[in-house]
Amino acid sequence: MQWTTEQRYTRLEDISKSELAALKKQVGGSPWRQTYHIQPETGLLNDPNGFSFYNGEYHLFYQWFPLGPVHGIKYWYHTKSKDLVHWENAGIAIRPDSDLDSHGAYSGSGIVHNDQLYLMYTGNTRDEQWVRHPKQNIAIMDKQGIIQKKQKPVIHEVPPGYTDHFRDPKVWKENGLFYAVIGAQRTNLTGCVVLYSSPDMETWTFEGEIKTALPRFGYMWECPDYFTIDGQGVLVFSPQGIAPKGDCYHNIYQSGYVLGNLDVETQSIDHGAFFELDRGFDFYAPQTMEAPDGRRILVGWMGLPEMSYPTDSHGWAHCLTLPREITIENGRLMQRPVRELERLRGVQMEASADLCDEVQTFDSFSGTAFEMICSFELEDADSCGIEIRVSEEEKTVITYDALKQKVHLDRTYSGALTDSPYGTVRSCSLAGDKVTFRLFVDSSSLELFVNDGAEVFTSRIFPSKDSAGIRFFAKGGRATCQAVKWTIGE
């Protein structure tokens, strides 16, 4: 279905109860509703926003267009949790209902200040000529969960040298001052990040552009994030317009990081290479927060802009990833599912096998929502791996190719197709004769952590409900495998 501009800018408040009920019914009939991931009740979810800990709870908001699987006028939807595992829907947080944000309450972040949760976000506005005027706004949530917008933007205009693609403030506090990075496009149509500072979250001063060693790296950088882990700086951003190279950059847009400490005085950052955060098909616009115990936790959007997905015909699209703890080890980020996710573990099963050029299944090793950890040791096999969500017609294949020293995720036969001009296999290099795969599988997704979080592949898959088989294989020789699996909610 083609959505007209008028339909995309229709507000939730302007449709009838029965229209909404019909939409909910349509979504409820979708076979691909997730069982333990954050997903929208109806319509489209995109970026995680305002990820924070306040008043004894984690708060995680997301970009939301309620009325269908398209990027229409965006709201902030609020979810909260005491343990990063069980999330409660807390309703709409920010409505695009004034001159501050008339054409969408776009992405932003949260920080605790004066015992309140300050949410800084981009108000997307357009004038009669449909020219975009981004404004950076503040909304404040109190302990009762009541959210009020400040009546005026805190950053009214785009500074000279940048286009109207100027959005997604991410705030932190350093030496008693607040700082915000904002994603921007220079007037020469290249992407970058700019820095603002504030003593009080109200008066903001443009400090300058962050000078990186990547002056021409795509045409827009969205959703920047800056933080330190044990004193080491990390700049995360989502660049658009990067061409594929080897195994990298095969999705429509990218998300990645550079390691380096930002000098807020000079806005310079002496950094290393850009690395993709995720090697899967569906990952974008991640955001991090610091947990009360000091862990740095990341959540991403399990989706990408401008792509169609099979759930579109059911009136909804996308979900968020599971929260991951990130650390720096040997000059790279490691990403591990937060330990609290062990609370999801249900019935445990174990299996081990010596595989010799064969495919094996184990009794009752199957499922559509589960966690599994599987370690392979290769003797003389050329490759080994796992197939999940298997039936006669369908399978999702994870392979370690020892000859090429690569991991592959193949969703060619995973079920209904997402946009496939971007290919159906993702790969990354990995050395060694041992490999461990940790999988979180839900009705329509796979999050695959390779070798304790050295690489992650995050992907939607759309198999039928009956495709629940799990198989283990070795090709061209011997490999041993040990697997442990837990049901999740089944």
Ligand code: FRU
């Ligand atoms: C990233 C993004 C942000 C913007 C938001 C709008 O996916 O384009 O740059 O704030 O989505 O929903």
